[in-house]
Amino acid sequence: MSMxxxxxxxxGGKARYGAITGKGVVDLSARHGQWPTLREVIEAGALRRLAEEADAFAADFPLDAIAYDIPIPSPEKxxxxGVNYPDRNEEYKDGQAAPANPSLFIRFPRSFVGHGAPLVRPPDSSQLDYEGEVVIVIGKAGRRIAQADALGHIAALSLCNEGTIRDWVRHAKFNVTQGKxxxxxxxxxxxxxxxxDEAQxxxxxxxxxxxGELRQQDRTSRMIFSFRKIIAYISTFTTLVPGDIIVTGTPTGAGARFEPPIWLKPGDVIEVEAEGVGVLRNGVVDEGTS
Known part of the structure; x- marks a missing residue:
């Protein structure tokens, strides 16, 4: 039986958390008031236990009654x-080999929506692009985590469409913060x-x-920087804490790489899929119309 x-x-206007099962949605937040959000569940080391116990309960809501939010409502980080698949590095056509260390940047929770909600194209640019990525969520705090121990700090997996406003990534000399x-x-x-476990x-x-058109396709075994390396490297300079989200990089094939570029537009539907994780699906609307 899958977990x-x-x-x-x-x-009904109230944020909750629970289990998505074949029967529907089991409201676990109503049964575990000691943990206000999944962040506290993770911090308590209780995520797997809650996932396993959900089978014992009848569904509280049908699937079509809920609106998905981002899984961790207020992650610290x-x-x-960036650039974590070999073909993606080659896209830059700068003649440089893969770097020794990963490129990193920060996103704010407000820049994301949940599954089923539309991505919003701002009036400032038409260059909204997609980037499908695997997400790891930290379950155990740590600083200077050894690669050998790194996977013991992961609580869960998810998916990300790391939507990007391409021309705003180039608004300044070095930083990508605005466009991200x-x-x-x-x-x-x-x-x-x-x-x-690691096999997952x-x-x-x-x-x-x-x-419906395949745009990006790769395998995590081909990542330049492994999950272990990413966790070890990031934890060198910052303490990772439960609920932290790490978005691990996108394969080649974003809209910016087509000739001419193919930007997302209202009405488009983007699906990011990873084996064993699921499908993250979102439409697109213009700002002010959603």
Whole structure:
């Protein structure tokens, strides 16, 4: 029996968390008032237990009654890895080999929506682009974590469409912060899948489709920087804490790389899929129309 998937969602204007099962949605937040959000569940080391116990309960809501939110409502950190697949590095056509250390940048929770909610194209630019990525959620705090111990710090997996406003990534000399943080320009979800062991992430297929057309396709075994390396490297300079989100990089094939570029537009549907995790699906609207 597959373990239930844990989601944060809104019903009747109230944020809750629970398990997405074959029967529907089990409201675990109503049964575990000591943990206000999934962040506290993770901090208590209880994520897998809640996922396993969900099977014992009848569904509280049908699937179509909920609106998905990002799984961790207020993570302390969302850290994203840039250029982490070999073909993606080659896209830059700068003749440089893969770097020794990962490129990193920060995103704010407000820049993401949940599964099923539309990405928002701002009036400032038409260059809204997609980037499908695997997400790891930290379960155990640590600083200067050894690669050998790194996977013991993962609580769960999820997916991200790391939506980017391309021309705003180039607004200044060095930083990408602006183009990566427009409100509601990306998505995380649909849910958290509790992490069990390395086999769960070692070689999984990651794909992105736009309106059903395959745009991105690669495997996590080909990442330049492994999950172990990413955790060890980031924890060198900052303490990772439960609920922190690490977005681990996107394969080649984003809209910016087409000739001419193919930007997302209202009405498009983007699906990010990873084996064993699920499908993150979002539409697109113009700001002010959602």
């Amino acid at each position: 239930a998937r844990l989601a944060t969602f809104t019903v 969302i850290i994203c890895v 943080n427009f409100d509601r320009s990306g998505s995380i979800g649909p849910w958290l899948v509790p992490f069990t 992430i070692a070689d999984i297929a990651l794909t992105t489709r736009v309106n």
